[in-house]
Amino acid sequence: MAPANSLSAWSDLQAHHESVGKTIVLKDAFKSDPKRFDKFTRKVTLPADISSGSNGTDIIFDFSKNLITEETLDKLVKLAEEAGVEKKRDAMFAGEKINFTEGRAVYHPALRNVTNQPMKVDGVDVMNTKGGVNEVLEHMRVFSEQVRSGEWKGYTGKKLTTIINIGIGGSDLGPVMVTEALKHYGAKDLTLHFVSNIDGTHIAEALADSDPETTLFLIASKTFTTAETTTNANTAKTWFLEKTGGKGDIAKHFVALSTNESEVTKFGIDPANMFGFESWVGGRYSVWSAIGLSVVLYVGFDNFHKFLAGAHAMDQHFQKAPLKENIPVIGGLLSVWYSNFYGAQTHLVAPFDQYLHRFPAYLQQLSMESNGKTITSDGTPAKYTTGPVVFGEPCTNAQHSFFQLVHQGTKLIPSDFILAAKSHNPVSNNLHQKMLASNYLAQAEALMVGKTAEEVRAEGNVPEELVPHKVFMGNRPTTSILVGGLIGPAELGALIVYYEHLTFTEGAVWDINSFDQWGVELGKVLAKKILKEIDEEGAGSGHDSSTGGLLGAFKAYGGF
């Protein structure tokens, strides 16, 4: 594919930005077009049998508070066409090796293919082959039901009531985020810990809280070679064997979620207790795979299945909807619009939902590990900016911390606000929910309409020298996502996949490979070398004076 800036739609958008984009005033656009909300709002509906609402759940994506006209959207769609977004999407769903730097298919949609469409990689039916998607799902179902019912017992015959998932990156962030988001559905008699950091505090705190007789360890690692995970897993194994006086049965207390059977076996886990998946599942897309076992254990298989089904519904929308109606495509094109034509460097995602408090952290890996790239498909550097810095926190908390900058700072920060119409906890007669919703609506409105100097003065009693400080420029774009009911498993699945395919669309336009992650390697290699040097005499070799100086100081102060 060609670099994005060589496409004629790109130059067209540049001209359009100069003539139209720069001058759009959103509040005026709403005044002059009463149908603007309808024109730029899109909806998916999740069917009743999977959704949390008895009549199904609508999820509304209101793009109308973005700096676009109908012409802008048409031109962005043209860009997607010229960049081959549909072709690339179809290649992904056809199991082609679109991860061209690793020679791999990108086939995580198969993991949530609950309607069992034929899906093949290299001619192999990945759904029904031995060890394939359906077989692993069945293994997850059986195992989770055994653990949840107490039929699966620890080495002294007790029910397992503590689950410690040891993994990092995609083998941690998805399970953490989803179990938090679905806490309402979680088994109340299970305690979950997620240990990811190599900082010994993380595993030590989890172990301190746990009883070896009733603890199940899930060692979650696609490669089973990640230093943090293998080190934490070995520490957990040593703790388990010490605490049980060597009587503890690893087979009853340790399972592996991985693609690497030989490393799993070397660690001492019986391959019968391994839940596998394939190399075509990228780490940041792996919560749908065996890596989601902690989710299944916590919320139960039926809920996990609904989670997959909600994701599948969004996959189908992405595959079938025309580009102009295609919700993740529009989201991705808006990101391109702001990044490449307005110079925006960031993207804020603020869920107005406490259960979604880890959603932004999850999206950071999804987006930034996927599209934090410079090199395009022909091996040359992109001459345009690519993946934005994604950040966020739940609201209303974020409003009381960094929203000052979003409202009055010098940067343009395109923002997504997410709200569910219904709360799982309608306490105080829904007072909290109504206040939450009023903030969700008010923030987007305030960011758009702003406040002029005249309006500040009209409030009265404002000293003239304070007027400029109280002005809000407004015209700051937001996308409002409204789940028309509760956020249950299916709704969550659909929301995640919206962002997955938004990220896909961005990468497809930018002509980069969204599916590798070479950028994490260099630091890993250097850390290995330095780890050795900590145990050797001196302050290492071949380092710059800062690294060498700090290494020496660390050894002296730490007594190493």
Ligand SMILES: O=P(O)(O)OC[C@H]1O[C@](O)(CO)[C@@H](O)[C@@H]1O
């Ligand atoms: O599941 P693994 O193989 O332990 O990898 C963990 C994470 O590490 C990364 O490779 C980055 O270092 C991520 O892409 C991945 O999700």
